[in-house]
Amino acid sequence: MSEFEPSILCFACNWCSYAAADIAGTSRIQYPPNVRLLRVMCSGMVDAEYVLKSLEAGFDGVMVAGCHIGDCHYISGNIKAQEMVTRLKKLLHILGLEDERLMLKWIATSEGPIFAETIKEYVEQLKKLGPSPFRKELVT
Amino acid sequence: MSLEDIIQETKTFYCLDCGKCTGLCPVSRYNPAYSPRVMLENALFGFQDDLTYNHDLFSCLTCYACSSKCPGDVDYPLFIQKARALALDAGQHGDCAHSGTVQSLARLMSNPGVSQNRLEWLSDGLRISTQSDTMFFVGCAPYFEHIFDFDSGAIDAVKASLKILNHCGIEPVVLPNERCCGHDMLWTGDVETFRRLAEHNAAIIKEAGVKKIIFSCPEGYRTFKEDYPKYVDINCELQHISEFLADRIAENGLDFSEVKRKVTYHDPCRLGRHLGIYEQPRKVIAALPGIELVEMEHNKEESLCCGTSAFVNCDSCSKQIRVDRLLEAKATGADTLITSCPKCQIHFRCAMTNKGEEKGPDVEIEVMDLVNLVANALGDGHNE
Amino acid sequence: MSDAVLVIGGGIAGIQASLDLADMGKHVYLVEKSPSIGGRMAQLDKTFPTNDCSICILAPKMADCYDHSNTTILTYSEVKEITGSAGDFTVTVLKKARYVDAKKCTGCGECTEKCPAKAPDLFNMGLGTRKAAYLYFLQAVPRVALIDREYCIRMTKGLTKDGKPRCGVCKDVCQAGAIDFDQQDEEITLNVGAIIIATGFDPYDPTSLTEYGYRRYKNVVTAMEYERLICASGPTGGHLKRLSADGRDPKTIAFIQCVGSRDLHHNKYCASVCCMHSTKEAILANEHDPEIHSYIFYIDIRASGKGFQNYVARAEKEYNVTYIRSRVAEIAQDAGENPVIWYEDTNSRQVKSMTVDLVVLATCMVPRTDAVGLAAITHTALDEYKFFQTSPLAPVDTTIPGIFACGYCQGPMDIPESVAQASAAAARAAEIVS
Numbered sequence: 001m002s003e004f005e006p007s008i009l010c011f012a013c014n015w016c017s018y019a020a021a022d023i024a025g026t027s028r029i030q031y032p033p034n035v036r037l038l039r040v041m042c043s044g045m046v047d048a049e050y051v052l053k054s055l056e057a058g059f060d061g062v063m064v065a066g067c068h069i070g071d072c073h074y075i076s077g078n079i080k081a082q083e084m085v086t087r088l089k090k091l092l093h094i095l096g097l098e099d100e101r102l103m104l105k106w107i108a109t110s111e112g113p114i115f116a117e118t119i120k121e122y123v124e125q126l127k128k129l130g131p132s133p134f135r136k137e138l139v140t
Numbered sequence: 141m142s143l144e145d146i147i148q149e150t151k152t153f154y155c156l157d158c159g160k161c162t163g164l165c166p167v168s169r170y171n172p173a174y175s176p177r178v179m180l181e182n183a184l185f186g187f188q189d190d191l192t193y194n195h196d197l198f199s200c201l202t203c204y205a206c207s208s209k210c211p212g213d214v215d216y217p218l219f220i221q222k223a224r225a226l227a228l229d230a231g232q233h234g235d236c237a238h239s240g241t242v243q244s245l246a247r248l249m250s251n252p253g254v255s256q257n258r259l260e261w262l263s264d265g266l267r268i269s270t271q272s273d274t275m276f277f278v279g280c281a282p283y284f285e286h287i288f289d290f291d292s293g294a295i296d297a298v299k300a301s302l303k304i305l306n307h308c309g310i311e312p313v314v315l316p317n318e319r320c321c322g323h324d325m326l327w328t329g330d331v332e333t334f335r336r337l338a339e340h341n342a343a344i345i346k347e348a349g350v351k352k353i354i355f356s357c358p359e360g361y362r363t364f365k366e367d368y369p370k371y372v373d374i375n376c377e378l379q380h381i382s383e384f385l386a387d388r389i390a391e392n393g394l395d396f397s398e399v400k401r402k403v404t405y406h407d408p409c410r411l412g413r414h415l416g417i418y419e420q421p422r423k424v425i426a427a428l429p430g431i432e433l434v435e436m437e438h439n440k441e442e443s444l445c446c447g448t449s450a451f452v453n454c455d456s457c458s459k460q461i462r463v464d465r466l467l468e469a470k471a472t473g474a475d476t477l478i479t480s481c482p483k484c485q486i487h488f489r490c491a492m493t494n495k496g497e498e499k500g501p502d503v504e505i506e507v508m509d510l511v512n513l514v515a516n517a518l519g520d521g522h523n524e
Numbered sequence: 525m526s527d528a529v530l531v532i533g534g535g536i537a538g539i540q541a542s543l544d545l546a547d548m549g550k551h552v553y554l555v556e557k558s559p560s561i562g563g564r565m566a567q568l569d570k571t572f573p574t575n576d577c578s579i580c581i582l583a584p585k586m587a588d589c590y591d592h593s594n595t596t597i598l599t600y601s602e603v604k605e606i607t608g609s610a611g612d613f614t615v616t617v618l619k620k621a622r623y624v625d626a627k628k629c630t631g632c633g634e635c636t637e638k639c640p641a642k643a644p645d646l647f648n649m650g651l652g653t654r655k656a657a658y659l660y661f662l663q664a665v666p667r668v669a670l671i672d673r674e675y676c677i678r679m680t681k682g683l684t685k686d687g688k689p690r691c692g693v694c695k696d697v698c699q700a701g702a703i704d705f706d707q708q709d710e711e712i713t714l715n716v717g718a719i720i721i722a723t724g725f726d727p728y729d730p731t732s733l734t735e736y737g738y739r740r741y742k743n744v745v746t747a748m749e750y751e752r753l754i755c756a757s758g759p760t761g762g763h764l765k766r767l768s769a770d771g772r773d774p775k776t777i778a779f780i781q782c783v784g785s786r787d788l789h790h791n792k793y794c795a796s797v798c799c800m801h802s803t804k805e806a807i808l809a810n811e812h813d814p815e816i817h818s819y820i821f822y823i824d825i826r827a828s829g830k831g832f833q834n835y836v837a838r839a840e841k842e843y844n845v846t847y848i849r850s851r852v853a854e855i856a857q858d859a860g861e862n863p864v865i866w867y868e869d870t871n872s873r874q875v876k877s878m879t880v881d882l883v884v885l886a887t888c889m890v891p892r893t894d895a896v897g898l899a900a901i902t903h904t905a906l907d908e909y910k911f912f913q914t915s916p917l918a919p920v921d922t923t924i925p926g927i928f929a930c931g932y933c934q935g936p937m938d939i940p941e942s943v944a945q946a947s948a949a950a951a952r953a954a955e956i957v958s
Contacts, residue, residue: 049236052244091241094496095248096256133253156786156851158823163853164735168875169866175873209735211787211851440855442734454762 006060006126008119009033011050013043015073016109017065023112031116032123035063042066044077048088049124053104055092061101061122065115068106078106100125101132141222143188150219154212161206161216166445166464167199170457174199176206176216183219192227198234201461202327203445204413224329232439234328234452241287242280242451243328246320250336256317258282260459261295263457266302269311271311275350275376276312278303279360280320291491293509294482299375300515301356301381307518308388321360324450326367335371342372352377354384356511358411358481365415380411382480386420388479389427396517398430403513404474405433406465407443408481421480421510428517430495434472436465444468444482447491462491466503526717527957528553529950530615532603532898533722534565536582536939537931537946539589544898544950546594550957553714554589555617556599557894560664561586563724565649565746567761569755571939572804573835579663579757586665593750598712599666602894606719606901610956615714621707622670628702631667633659635694635703645759647882649749651767652759655667662757669702680707692804718926718953721912722946727789728784728888733805735854736783736885742768743863744855744883747779747801760871764812766882768861774881775815778865780805780852781822785888793909796936803839805884809842815835818845819878821852821867829938855883886932891933902927911935920949928952936941 012018018039024031040046043066054062064085067076085104092102103122107115147153161176162168168175174196182190202217210216227233236243248254258390261282262268268276284294305312322337345353353376356359361380368374390392406423411417418440425433438444448454449462466488469477479485488507529545529635531538542552554561565571566586568578577828590597598619605616641656648654659667673679677691684690695703717818727748729740737744743766745753756762765771766835779802784790800824806818825847827833850867858864863883868875890911901907904922912922912929920928930945931937937945 032433048239048241052248053240056244056247085288090481091245094256094260094282094286095245097515102153131253134248134251135180154788156823157870158782158851159849159868159870160851160853162875163850163866164874168868172874173811175868177868177870178873209789209853211782211789213788437856 004127004131006034006131008044008061008126009038009054009059010035010044010061010063011038011040011046012064013077014039014041016067016071017043017105017107017115019109020112020115022107024116029113029116030038031047031119034057034123035119041075042072042077042079044074044079045079046084048084051088052123053105055097055101055132055134058132058135059123060129060135061103061126063103063105063106063122065107070107097133098129100129109132141181141225143186143191143223143226146219146222146226147183149222151212152183152214152217152219153350155184155214156212156365157181162203164209166203166447167457170460171196171199176183176200176382178441180214180216180219183223188226191223192230192232195234195453197223197227197232200330201409201445201447201449203384203409203457205445208413208441209451221327221329224327225331226329228329235454237448237451238287242283243325245280245283246322246325246337247330247333247504249319250333250340252340253319256320259316261285261299262314263299266299267306267311268314270313272311273351274305274310275345275348275353276301276314276352277318277321277355277357277360277364278314279355279357279482281289284482284493285484288486288490290489292482292486292489293507293512296487297356297482297485297509297511298440300509300511303515304381304385304511304518305354308394309502312354313348315344316387321363323359323363324338326363327450328452334353338368338371342368342374345374345376348357350376352379354379354381356381356482356509358374358415359483362414362522371397378419380417380480382421382424383417385514386423389424396428399428399513400430401476401518402432402434402474403476403478404436404437404469404472404487405439406446406469406477406479406484407440408479408484409443409445411480412443413441424510424514425478428513434474436468436472438468438485446479446487448487454476458487459491462487462513463501465502466505467501468504470506474505476506476508476513478508478510478513482509483508526612526715527551528714528716529720529957530555530603530613530714530716530719532719533724533931533933534561534597534599535562535722535724535931535942536565537724537942538563538720539585540943541722541930541944542589542595543585543592543776544947545594545954546589547879548950548954550594550954553716554595554597555601556597557602559600559622559660559670560597560666561589561597562661562663562665565627565939566661566663567649567751569751570802570804573831574805574830575807580875583665583936585661586663591666597666603898603901604826606712606903611717612718613719613926615716615719617712617714619710621673621709622668623673623700623703623705623707624669624671625704625707626668628668628700629668630700631669633669634697634699635669636805638693638697640691640693641675641677644671648752648759648884649746651749651752658709678866682702707745715871717957718928720949720953721895721898721904721922721927721929721933722931722949723892723898723933725889726892728890730783730885730887733784733790736780736852737855737857737863741855741857741861741863743861743881744885747798747805747884747886750805750884752803754812762812763780764809770861772881773813775813775817776880777806777809777816777818777882777884778863778878778880779818779820779886781820781885781886782851783887786823791888791890791909793936794826795889796826797889797938799824800829800832800835800938802884802886803827803836803845806845807839810845814844816844818843819880820845820847821850821865822847823849823851828921829940889932890935904929920945920952926956
């Protein structure tokens, strides 16, 4: 029986986090392939709907990555993302979903290695948590 | 189910094409593109695509204002419910409000692996048990606390309901893993998710061995009473808390402190036209000493809907319907608008939240659930 | 065996049947519940499609019927019991006391003028009042006064402390000495060979259609009330006025069709005459005041008789009547007590509101409640709507041999149809008693 490999969906903002992921790639920093990257222009445009649909689809972990507070290319988009995630976490807690399954992380452009490290740690965390309770209902 | 089956089941063929439905419909008042009569006309002509791909198919409030007066006794809301299921098969769905959060939560909750933390709002003084014959169905209230930009009041109503039941000597069963009743799923055409939710709820209720279920939410009540029997067996007596209170007041009376308030009562569609419960909430209000009840222009069977149903297609039309209703409430001179439905309460409070540069009539009025009004007058004599 | 015929109901159908039988040489007993024959037709202003004055064409028949040597008219009377079978029925009739000697009363009206007690005026559909001592209406046949025992002061309030009756004004002013307070109800037994039921209809009470605001809003009236308002012998002398305090002349009138008819929540059937009578009422309004614009809200216009379609066309062309295809959803009221009508115009597919001065509800017509009692007494069958059950090839035969039904109590129909059915019933009855 093979070990459980979690699936992660990461919404990464174009200006900071996605660029960081790019840098990690060009610097040949290894990180696990469990993550699917979805580039958005700003973490602020990540609507709760996308996160919820991702969880419905069966992803074991959802990550929202944006610029550090104060560095948002659109000034306050990341604040919106933070508010959205805070609110959604409360809902997911009632739903009984582990807090770790939704992660919010600020990653600057220059922080390629931090990006890789974050993914590594997240995969380990999710391996310990096990598959999402919604995973069996994965809809194609 | 085919369109022809839907027409037969809802007796659409009795339609006289008279337009009374459309004249009464709150959506048609503000949305010139929407006409229940034209929807049925299209169905009868067999223009299924005109029905399925019509965005306004999801605008109907399923409030029963039309059918209650339809001379042909056509069940239009049921027609809409079934047509939406057809539309979903064709990949069409309405615009889900609030990022589709409510609908997503319902779908997520329908998974067997879910183990919720839905009792954290329980505080000292509110007593539940695992032994009682009576269960209180909480519904989606814990989730409503974290979806809106304003206080939904949903958990306040749940707490007040428990306070009332405790006061009447009942420590009800409150299940830690009950699911959403599925009302919004059924009414937006997602029959599969609805069925799963119904089956989960039926199983845990059976396991709990309760004989009676009390609801403070009319949508949950209606769904268990009218819709569940087609899918599962619940085998319990079902009651809305206003019915419970009206019975109690008639039998033994309840010791209320004075409530010096002028109120008006909004009949929720699901409690009123769907289930015919108009008198019991009024009896409960009348039992509060010092209270004055003034009826709005449209009341009881003619009550106006609060403007949104199943959190779908909530738009400027919905807002106008709500504003109309709130203006009616204000016209009575009442201090407080009492309703008996957490959804109505949410929608009314939403209308009073000013967003951006909106300018409009003053619709500010206190909105309160019936159970809060009653609970405040019980026991400690403290009247908020 | 008897060669007399009993006719129950003194409206146009009952009168026609009586005349036909009397002219055939049969003796007819005509029993009528109200104090005068004439029925609903006497309450109408004009009849469609000819716009004849209704009472003007009815009164000669009423007089002929009353004066005919072969008729015995029992007004203010009710049938209480019927036994026997075709050819030989025994009928018990309760003749209520008028407290007036019919042989002496000249119908002068002095008692009515001087009587101090008031009562609701049912002939005028409750609009206005009449006196306890009264003549049922201006052209009443027989022209004999009566005293309403439920409103008469002398009869309801008992004696004074000195043991004297509280009132006797009518007796004092009656120059014919016709007042007789000691008159008693009389039980009369009749022996007849055949019975014709012609009890007619009642207008359906639209109060339960709360969306239309009847009794809530003063300027929403029923068609029958409108007939009395526009009739010269009515409570306003034929002057069409709004019922709200302002009492002004309406300039826009809305007629709402199918109120309580063609409706699964009320009466399933079509009352058959409302499309025509609303057209007539709209025409009359415009004749009274050419500035009046009428709107008729309909689902279908049923104009199937002779001259009917032409009548409707003339209403549109010559009398300022607009037909709008829509079943009105609800009626509200603005600050000036003007009815506001909300409806979907099914032709333009638009939801609109229209403010008018007066609304007339064309209510359904239902068999009189007496019909149910009569059916019980006679064991005749009623259909699901409480019309007397007949069959397509024997449309005036009830389920009991020897008993016939004609006019609206058999089914929705207008005056010419009622007259035709009455003659048919007369012929059928004549077969038995010859």
